[in-house]
Amino acid sequence: MSTPLLEVREVGKRFGGVIALSDVSTTVNAGEVTCVLGDNGAGKSTLIKILAGAHPHDAGEYLVEGEPVQLSSPREALDRGIATVFQDLAVVPLMSVWRNFFLGSEPRVGWGPLSMIDRGRAREVTRKALADMGIDLRDVEQPVGTLSGGERQCVAIARAVHFGAKVLILDEPTAALGVKQAGVVLRYVAQARDRGLGVVLITHNPHHAYPVGDRFLLLKRGRSLGCHEKRDITLAELTRQMAGGAELEALEHELRQERVVPRPSSPTLETVPAAPAAPPARPGRS
Amino acid sequence: MAVVAHTVDERLARTRPLDRLLVRPELGSLLGALAVFAFFSVVTDQFLSAGGVSTWLDDSATLGIMAVAVALLMVGGEFDLSAGVMTASTGLVTAILATQLNWNVWWALLASLVFALVVGALNGWLVMRTGLPSFIVTLGTFLALQGLNLGVTKLVTGTVQVSGMRSTEGYASAGFVFASTVNVGGATFQVSVLWWLGFTAVATWLLLRTRLGNWIFAVGGAATSARQVGVPVVRTKVLLFMTTAAAAWLVGGINVLRYTSVQANQGIGQEFFYIIAAVIGGCLLTGGFGSAVGAAVGALIFGMTRQGIVFAGWNNDWFMLFLGVMLLAAVLVNNAFRRRAERVRR
Structure with a gap:
């Protein structure tokens, strides 16, 4: 088996006296979806912040393509091809789709202070990148705020994919969505996976995780309840464990x-x- | 429209024409300007004469330069209440250096530009550093500059004005650049009108065509998101405050060279007119949306109305009534747009 894109081994994080995460291990392979499941306060956010470079871990090992790293900023993670789509999506609602798509990395033509955004190319690339993800937006000039929640999520995902992400970390992409929209987003997650990206999908809904996931990491109160391959676990068992098993009964x-x-x-x-x-x-x- | 309507999502098709109209922030102000223009053209004889046109263009020009700069700042999500008094401060710095210390006018202008940029940078730095609303920070700068203007002027000249620019070295050339007039059709047009048009054109190009313009919209619309995708938020906003201060320097220079003297209490209260013109031009008070052309047109509405009322021989009090109604209408239209664009559809 080839080297995993990402791997964490018994990784942990403390904030002063609070142990937010300890002894968590999992892997993310190219073309696979690793789901991180857990209730509120289970440590999901801490784990993705470590993966995304927002918090450095202080125990265990974090390997990117087999190489141990200590990421100190999201920029550094991005440079290694790890893109994170946070819940707020980092989009500006009043700006058009293409301006949002290229915000911070605008293609330019011209020289020095007179250089301008290459608008034709930006529009074309945006349209194409979204079309490749199966989103057919007729008008990339419309403000992102007029898109549906699912479409906005997809713009953010398409942007991460376009800017060379190898690993895509999605923080609760389906949390605020209706049933149908959630289905649309999950389809794009599968789309990204099929294009060879490693995907980390954070969610508290096993029904969203199970259909697309290849591996399920269950977190509870900052600890791992286990990391299961899809073939080793059923949806019912996943749901039971997530809800706390015996506790639910x-x-x-x-x-x-x-x-x-x-x-x-x-x-x-x-x-x-x-x-x-x-x-x-x-x-x-x- | 109808041809393609059946190929797209029916919800998109229904909202499209309205969306199309509302994405143009300057549209409302253009319609307003046309209405005002038509109204006074009919009501008064002077309004359309060459002399009339030069009068209301002159009134609009310096206000317009500031309104455009303030519009950029408002798109970037900030206010600058010190903008009005800054036009006097920069004029005073230029005049004091030129008349009291006998500096060449060009050097005096350069020094006052540096002064303006430093104050602008200070405004921006304070706002970004403290995270306080720019409203309160620049209110502080406003009061401080107001005091400084009066205090220093009295200290240096013993009166509340600095005059005598005409006899300074370099006045002729500087005056030509900033305050000359052109005769067209028997009326004298101020060169400030050209500065106004040029500044509006540059600001529009900057806002819509360059990377910096993209960043300005982004830092005003959602600063956190902008930061997450790598936009230098602090640098962009500080630059906007400096641009506003630089525009105030331009207006201050135009005024000091044209009237050859500066009153220490000049410009006070003007800052609200700049903001009002920008809002009439389609700027959202919450940032992230607006237009330089709109702000320039907002200033034009100002100038046309103010002078039109004079031409019609009415009491000047009606101007404030008109202003209030215009502002409310503009805010309502802008607000409707924002709700539309920021509405969350799930």
């Missing part, structure tokens, strides 16, 4: 009880005919 039990408890103490409910499916515990408790 306890919660289910608790919720069922809570529905029952107020009943005897509520006089108005006494007059209401008992539900036919009343749990057997009831008579014993009252």
Whole structure:
């Protein structure tokens, strides 16, 4: 097997006395999607910030194409071909699609202070890059703010792909989207994967992760619950583990009880005919 | 439009004509300018005469130069309340150096340009360094400069004005560049009109065609996003403050050479007119959207109305009423656009 694009080995990060992440290991291969799953506060953000170069890790190893690195800025990560699409997408809503696409890396013609943005080329490249991702925008002059959430996500992804990303880190790309839009974004994730990129997909929704993922890293309270290959795990098992497995069952039990408890103490409910499916515990408790 | 409508998403097709209109920030001001022009052309005889045209163009020109610079700054997401008083400060620096220390006018102009750029850079640096709203930071600079203008002028001349530019060395050549007049059709046109048109053209080119223009829109529209993709946010904004100060220097130079004297309290209150002209021209108060041409047209509306009211022989108080209504209308239109463009569709 070839060297993974990214690999972390027992990586960890502390913020003062708080251990945000410890002993997390996973790999990202070219043409594969590694999903990072976890609830709020599980350490997903810390992990992607390490991968993206926003926080240097302080334990374990981080290897980029087999070479151990200590990234100190997002720029450095970008130079190594690691592009991150954060939740706010880094787009300017009032600016047109093509201006957003090339913002910070504008192609120019002309000399010195008189050089201008090569608008024709910028528009053409934007249109083509988006078309390659399967997004057909008729008008790249329209403000990004008028695009749907899914389309905006796709512009950000297409931009990262165009500017030579080898690894694409997507922070909760489907979090704020409706069912249909989420499906559209997942299709672009698959598209990027098929073009040979390594993708890291952060999400808290196993139903979004499972169809596109090749590998699933489960995080909980800053620790790894395990890293599974797709063939080793089913969607049901993934969901169960994500939700906390045994804990969820306890919660289910608790919720069922809570529905029952107020009943005897509520006089108005006494007059209401008992539900036919009343749990057997009831008579014993009252 | 109708031909292609069936090939695209039906939601896009429905909103398109309106979007098309609203992406032109200067459109509203152009319509307004046409209306004002037509109105006063009909109501008064003088308005369309050569003398009339030169009068309202003259009134619009210096205001327009500042409005365009302020528009760039507002697109970049900041305000500069010290812009008005800065036109007096730079004029005073030039006049004091030239009349009291007998400097050549050109050197005095150069020194006041350096002064303007330093104050502009200070404004920008303070805003970026502290993260405070530029409104409050430049209000501080405004008050400080106002005090400095009066204090230093009284100290140096014993009065509240500096005069005697006519007898200074280099006045003839500098006056030719900044304050000469051209006779067209029996009326004298100020050269400041050319400066105004030139500055507007350069600003428009900069904003729409260059990388810096792209960055200006980006830092005003979403500074965090701009920073994430590698736009030098601090440098861009500081440069904008310096540009505004430099424009104030240009206007200060034009005034001091034309009237050959400067009042220490000149320019106070003008900063709001600059902002109003920029807003009428389609600039959003929240930044990220606007146009240099629009701001120039906003200034033109100002000049035409102010002089048109004089030509019509009306009381000048009506100008403020008109101004208020115009500003409200412009803000409403701009706001409608922003909601449209920033609306989140999911």
